[in-house]
Amino acid sequence: MMNALIDLKVPLQSELMTTVRLLTGGVCSLVGLGLEESEDCKVCVTESLLLLKHGGYTSARLIFTREKGVHVTIEGEDGGGEKVSSMEEEISVALLQALVKDLTMNKTEAGASCISFGFEID
Numbered sequence: 813m814m815n816a817l818i819d820l821k822v823p824l825q826s827e828l829m830t831t832v833r834l835l836t837g838g839v840c841s842l843v844g845l846g847l848e849e850s851e852d853c854k855v856c857v858t859e860s861l862l863l864l865k866h867g868g869y870t871s872a873r874l875i876f877t878r879e880k881g882v883h884v885t886i887e888g889e890d891g892g893g894e895k896v897s898s899m900e901e902e903i904s905v906a907l908l909q910a911l912v913k914d915l916t917m918n919k920t921e922a923g924a925s926c927i928s929f930g931f932e933i934d
Contacts, residue, residue: 817842818876821889824865829858832874836884839876840931849881849931852911857884859904860927864888866904867923868895883930895923 817839822828836857840850857874864872869888877883901923908915912929919925 823871843882860886863924866896868893881932885928887926
């Protein structure tokens with residue numbers, strides 16, 4: 813993507829979630845988001861990654877772009893992992909819906925395959 817600030821492929825491993833949260837916080841700071849929006853964005857990125865992991869993806873592509881703040885697209889890649897259906901999935905979706913206005917979620921029979929949302933600067 814031409815206007816991508818960061819375009820990253822990351823394995824969906826629990827020990828990398830903190831690293832991705834730190835990266836997300838850095839991007840939010842770079843584009844000038846406030847603390848509350850930055851925290852919400854970090855939660856949304858983490859929940860999106862968990863949804864993809866539960867859907868059987870073993871890695872994800874994260875694309876951060878600058879659009880009146882930050883826009884995040886997270887695509888599941890490399891399927892074949894273990895699919896886990898749980899109450900956590902419903903909680904993740906509810907959290908995403910509560911925190912962002914412009915949530916887009918593409919689904920397959922296994923679950924979410926691509927999740928996209930943005931946070932604008934106040």
